[in-house]
Amino acid sequence: MVDQDVPALDDPVGQSLAGHHAHLARRLGRAAAYLPGVATFSTVSAGPDAAEWADLARLLGPGELADMFSCPATAPPDWEPVFRLEGRQMIRPGTARPDHSHRETGTEVVRLGADSVAEMLDLVARTRPGPFWPRTHELGTYLGIRDNGVLVAMAGERLRPPGWTEISAVCTAPEARGRGHAARLVGALAARILARGERPFLHVAEANGDAIALYERLGFTTRRQVTFRGFRTP
Incomplete structure (x- = not known):
């Protein structure tokens, strides 16, 4: 039987940055990302508003990669898509x-x-x-x-x-x-x-x-x- 109800695995980046990898995190408001050189992964809350996306943009800097990993949230229209990869x-x-x-x-x-x-x-x-x-x-x-x-x-x-x-x-x-x-x-x-x-x-x-x-x-x-x-x- 495959575990379906495992909330921690639905947001592995956010859960990691809030817990075991907190010492490797940078934050602004509810937006978070790994420190440069560690990983490119970023995260926002399950229902981010415009202010939260703005926080993530300020956290990463202009023209930087926001690697959202498997986050399903829809990025603002002025965020240029860089890649999309299907996986499991x-x-x-x-x-x-x-x-x-x-x-x-x-x-x-x-x-x-x-x-x-x-x-x-x-x-x-x-x-x-x-x-x-x-x-x-x-x-x-x-x-x-x-x-x-x-x-x-x-x-x-x-x-x-x-x-x-x-x-x-x-x-x-x-x-x-x-x-x-x-x-x-x-x-x-x-x-x-x-x-x-x-x-x-x-x-x-x-x-x-x-x-x-x-x-x-x-x-x-x-x-x-x-x-x-x-x-x-x-």
């Missing part, structure tokens, strides 16, 4: 830990931190798993796999609404695909999340059928369809 939100039902025992000889899952940012940004530039910035690793734990010292795969924790942790930035270098690295990293992160009494969830573009199939094999199910949208502030 997936969750892992239950509390059983995933089986990620399939291990490749000669590789090791390592924790990535500030000293690995240059490598992480390079891998993201090559694989384009989604937005990732110099301070994104501060959102949570990031894990990677190295091959002869070179970072070839990674995944990490992003949004943190109450009781949940999002798995994100799942990517593998082209030359290292087909070895189970993504499954191993997602499994390791899911086990960490479950061990601290939370549950894992993630977001994926609807067009990325391979990723959806992988997550379904790992026990994730679709909770709802979402539309990711971004705008340029006036």
Whole structure:
């Protein structure tokens, strides 16, 4: 049974900025956004009025990207649309830990931190798993796999609404695909999340059928369809 009535997952950005990630937030009135360099995500209330949109515009600055993630609120007409992407939100039902025992000889899952940012940004530039910035690793734990010292795969924790942790930035270098690295990293992160009494969830573009199939094999199910949208502030 897929959990439908989970309000925290209906507004994961707002819930994260109001709670676990409050120290990474900037605010003006009821509008909020992550600090520059951490994430581009912004949020407004469920029924924002013109004043709240004006607060968000002032918070971000003129001509800046307002990445509204899955917020369904309609932006003012003078906010220029930048992107629109159909996707889905997936969750892992239950509390059983995933089986990620399939291990490749000669590789090791390592924790990535500030000293690995240059490598992480390079891998993201090559694989384009989604937005990732110099301070994104501060959102949570990031894990990677190295091959002869070179970072070839990674995944990490992003949004943190109450009781949940999002798995994100799942990517593998082209030359290292087909070895189970993504499954191993997602499994390791899911086990960490479950061990601290939370549950894992993630977001994926609807067009990325391979990723959806992988997550379904790992026990994730679709909770709802979402539309990711971004705008340029006036």
